Amino acid sequence: FGAIGKKVAEFCRVFELNVLAYARNAAVQSDDFVKMTDFDTLISTSDIVSVHTPLNQQTKQLINKAVFQKMKHTSLFINTARGGIVNERDLIDALKNRDIAGACLDVFECEPLPTDSELRNLSNVILTPHTAGMPDGLKFHKKRYDFFVNNIRRVENGEEPASKLNQIV
Template sequence: MNLVIIGRFPADTDTQIRAFFPADWEVSITESNLAGPYLQNADALIPEHIPIGPSFLDKAPKLRMIQTGAGYDNVDLAECTRRSILVCSAAGVNTAAVAEHTMALILGWFKNIVYLDSFLKAHRDSRELRYSGGELCGKTAGIIGLGAIGQRVSSLCQAFGMNVLGYARHPKSVQGVETVSLDELLARSDVVSIHVPATPETRHMIGRQAFQKMKPSAVLVNTARGAVVHEEDLIEALGDHQIAGACLDVYEEEPLPQASRLRELPNVILTPHTAGYPDGVKLHEKRYSFFSSNIRQAWSGEMPANLLNRDAWKAWR
């Protein structure tokens, strides 16, 4: 088995990742711009947020399986199916991690953790404090997307005494969640948290019109995919104080460009797409355990979990 993992990892994380896979596998961990030589003999691939289309697949003539994380919007499913390459996601594996990160951002915002930490570390006098905070209890959280992560976030919000509104393109009943239209959710929520995948239908679903419908005191939280939010419209809304702030883990371009105006705005909390990695830099033990077992399952002749293109499985066998 030749497994290629594409991404940037610290040396210690690199070693930890290799330990999840059988010792007799040839595991190559490389950055995208250096992947070419490794792809020639790759049987399976784990890509980290890089586009996988025809030109990429031409470099990997032996490739039989691609194992993604929770999202797979970077993979051309139709092209992979045409080439009989299995594509599997890790949906559900990072549910707890992303939901907890979402709550950490919400708490960090309302409890002003970043500001208060930097204030004290700057050796300032507490009598100079100028900030507005608030309790979550009694506030309204609007959850866009009621899949596994959205439902987990809704239950955590309820545990803090929040009222929870939910919007899903395919309406579903979730305990403790009032299902409403997207417009109503935007108008009533103190926190708007996004939990939908990046698809042609969801691209830029949150933009200028959405921000105009939100409360001026509301905060936007996005731990899903950057493409769901029109970033330039968000920057405009933050700069003009149409909304109070934003907490972001994902961006339209990743890594977040050094010149991005988001880095300069005082009413934003930023994290570098790490919501799904609770165990260390670029590491999530449940995730890599799943990757390893799912690839082995396919090679043993059993249909792997979270297979996205079943037509490829018919040809693959």
């Protein structure tokens, strides 16, 4: 239960939600608002399961068919962490079979999400392009827009683009 999970829990406090959290570190304790619990209890009793963990060997494919089968059929799954934490095929099957009610996804196993991904055609899914965590979306998008416009002008003037990632042209 790290910094991002704690921030999400703060948002939940406004809505007076009951918040359960899981941490592999047993030293993490419950407080007045967040109740620490084991992974299976969290998965099987939550109405909303929101993932906020780094991708590593312990978390790769952590959310899979077995996890979706333990979730309530009415639960909503949210992933704004890393795509590799979720077995996407198992998620698609769970959504199609209505094993879970829906999903909100900002990250995917393959980014950008392929145009032929089944996730794009499911009515019980909301997709965002890895930008849901931006604290000020409008400011972020304005900054990104200005960056691209500036680079286009630089290239038009025969200059190198700023922050060129691909050094081979």
